[in-house]
Amino acid sequence: MAAAPCSKWSAKRAAVHAGGHDRHMEERILRTTPVECTAELPGTDTMEHRFELLVQSVVDYAIYMLDPRGHIASWNSGAQHIKGYTAEEVLGRHFSLFYTEDDRARGMPDRVLAIAAKEGRYNGEAWRVRRDGSRFRAMVAIDAIRNADGQLLGYAKVTRDVTARWEAQVRLEQSERRFRLFAEGAVDYALCMLDHDGFVQDWNEGAERMTGYAAREIVGKPVGFLFSGDDRSAGVDISLLRQASDKGRHEDEHGYLRKDGSHSLAKMTMRALRDKEGVLHGFAFLLRDISGQRATEAALESTREQLQQAQKLDALGQLTGGVAHDFNNILQAITGHLDVASLHLERGDAAKAIPQIDSVSRSVDRATHLVRRLLAFARRQPLMPMRIDLGQLVASMTELLGRTVGPRVSIRWNLAPEPLWVLCDAHQLETALVNLVINGRDAMPNGGTVYISTGIVVGGEGKPAHACLVVEDEGIGMPKEMAAKAFDPFFTTKPLGQGTGLGLSMVHGFVEQSHGTVALHSMPGEGTRVTLSFPICDPPESGDAGSTH
Template identity: 35%
Template sequence: MAKHETEAQGLGTQVRQPEVGADIDYRALVSAVRDYAIFMLTPEGVVASWNDGAQRIKGYAPSEIIGKHFSVFYPPEVVKTGICEYELAVTSAEGRFEGEGYRVRKDGTQFWANVIITAVRDATGRLLGFAKVTRDLTERRLSEEALRESEQRVRLLVENVRDYALFMLDPEGRVASWNVGAERINGYSAQEVIGSSLARFYPPEDVRAGKPDLELRVASETGRFEEEGWRIRKDGTRFWANAILTAIRDANGELRGYAKVVRDLTERRKGDEERLRLIQAQEAVRLRDEFLSIAAHELRTPLTALLLQLQSMEKAKRSSPGPALRSARRLAGLVEMLLDVSRIATGRLELSKEDVDLVQLARDAIDRYSDEARRVGSEVLLEGDASVRGSWDALRLEQVFANLVGNALKYAAGSAVTIRVSGRDGEASFEVQDRGPGIGAEDLSRIFDRFERAAPSRHYGGLGLGLYIARQVVEAHGGTIGVHETPGGGATFSVVLPRA
């Protein structure tokens, strides 16, 4: 060191750089942090040291807690589960333990805490005890760490904490100490970084703006500075960090340096951004559903009047409104689908249950689609029991039959369509089977979703809502609906309903 100073003086400037491994006032570093409870446990789990942060969070003075087992911090019912022994066993075996749960203060009140326990070993690997870091997450405030114990225990504790970067800066803002957590988060070894300016960890734009100097000045003037922002690792990648900078002063008030606590919150930030995107997507869906509901209601009134006029013309035989009437009825059906989607989205899909014959509903569906079946060259067959009765909403199940039969005639035009109805104790079921092109395996998981279809919309009309509404109606009855490939080609839709 003397040679180094002599060479520096020969250049006209006396420079004294901190040496790696030089004695660091670790007690001052940890004691200055009051937002974290940091303390040592013996290998048996007995409290061996206590810091200001621990007293502030838990309420015990050192004389009240040192020498007691750390189980006093846990609710009695939790202690009975053996959690204390489990945490120490895991820490001893794996090197660390992290968890969250309720802890108890001296006054009996409970708070939600994040706890990290780290095994502390000497150079031979002998277990000396455990370093425990507790953070009060009740108000989600980052804490400052502190311990009151011997210099050796503080040194071991600081060097073994891996989830936080804990390091000292000298009064000029140069790194004076470096722990394992700082190396893990920032990527630099102690040899590489000690003596470096705090600005080394900031993006170039923040350095140009004088942000590191501003933080040092605020901490010096007010005692503390806290913020969240981007930091730079050794490899040039960025991470989102929460940083607390605390001024360290001696008994005379002279500035001795700064304690810096940094935590990598990149994953939490990603989670926050993902939640924001989800909220925005949900709001977009809500606005879409609201628009569809308003549009459907606005279209319903003039459509009803148009249908009445066309039906009146048909009865009077003044003209042949057949094509117009069919188009109006189809449009009215689409409007009703949109209204049903709106009811489902707002939880207003109601059922009016009565005694219903499922076989009769199948016959009605065949009659309703008889003209369409003839037009596309398909035959609709009915098989199964003669009568299957249960308590259901007849109008809603008519929708299910109509959607399934209508889809079969649309997508499997020219092939036979078979409806099978059967009943057994407490349960009824029906199938609609076609011999069309079938449904690809990649489409099976989504065809019951809103506005989804297995075939491109340019080939077939519709909104892609029929199967979605069918599923909602069936599930509202407490039943299930599914689809599988028909042997020999085609698709088979199966519905199972409870009779009551």
């Protein structure tokens, strides 16, 4: 007798198709029964019963039979679990009740049966409706069941709920879409993905804009393509990948090569992409062109130096005005001593001429010292931090500052006896002190006293001690609103033409560069106090000529 396909065996085969990637399910079915059976096979009833038990035990798959017109002829526990209907509620009803209204309106139930009848099988994925009206994503397999003569007996239908997998896939696609939009929208950054060997896999619009290379020109090429031949020979690209792989992330500033052959500077960030098991899947490579930023910083630094020098020359004018009278007195003294010495020499009394010549020599030394201080103050030079004794430097300026403030203003000194070693530029500190003293003098048009002191401020709550320089005057002071703007560039309280408004701004910039702080306290009628604080450093080693003033 010819072999005839068995309906329950075909239902089992449809279950295998619907759960094709569920290997465990497939093996359970294949171990239980063969794909086809014959009417004369011994023990057929027993084998069919075994398969019926298997189908009813499966709760992750809806496995049921349809007659040729699509009416439900059988119902397993998995179908009840997934769709929410009991067998009594669905047996004899058309299977289209599980379809959405839109799918029914488009004739999908009849269409899928027609495909299964024509081709022997239908596989698809779509939305289905449960008894409570909720929807789920279903993977569907329908097998046509025919007898030995080819007559259609019905259909074996298997449905699997894949909503969780579908939602995860949608989330993944949405995440990838958002990342793609983000990457394409970041036109000021070059974003590219590399595989684990450093070959470019993705290339955003920002990368094309920065480098001039379109994605089709660089995808599939090694990242070293962006570096010059010398850099590749030096292993710059390999070093970036290796350090990112070892540390997880590596940042560096380096030159890169554009398509037109020009070079530019970029901040480069390389991040290794690993899964939870630590397996390396590639690298994310981010470049930001900073050549314009560096050019701007250089221009700002040049401008800052020019403003600093302008302020220094303004202060120098104040100093030279203050010492002009002293120079005139020195010159008169030198002239007088030389006249007296000449008279003694003309009389042949050389012994009496020697004291006069010694006085001339001392006057010349005094003038030389003043000139040296002025030249050192006016000299244009870069910022050169060194270890200096704050008290010793301030004390060395007593004579110069005393002449600067004039006869109506006195200076009172209160310098700490112990060395106060700080790390800063000596000439900048001198400029700052001169500016503060001149400001104090100008704030007291009727005369008064400028107080200059040094000391140590002990830090609290674990903060280190600081050395401080305080300059205080008895001037007119200023209100709180004005004091808040005192460090702004070009802000001045002096009449037009009597100040640049850069003095306190330069002081503030210099102290911050030296990792210190500036504090200003002022009240109308109570004067102004400015405090410069610097971190205390270790004293210089013996014989270190560059660390003393």
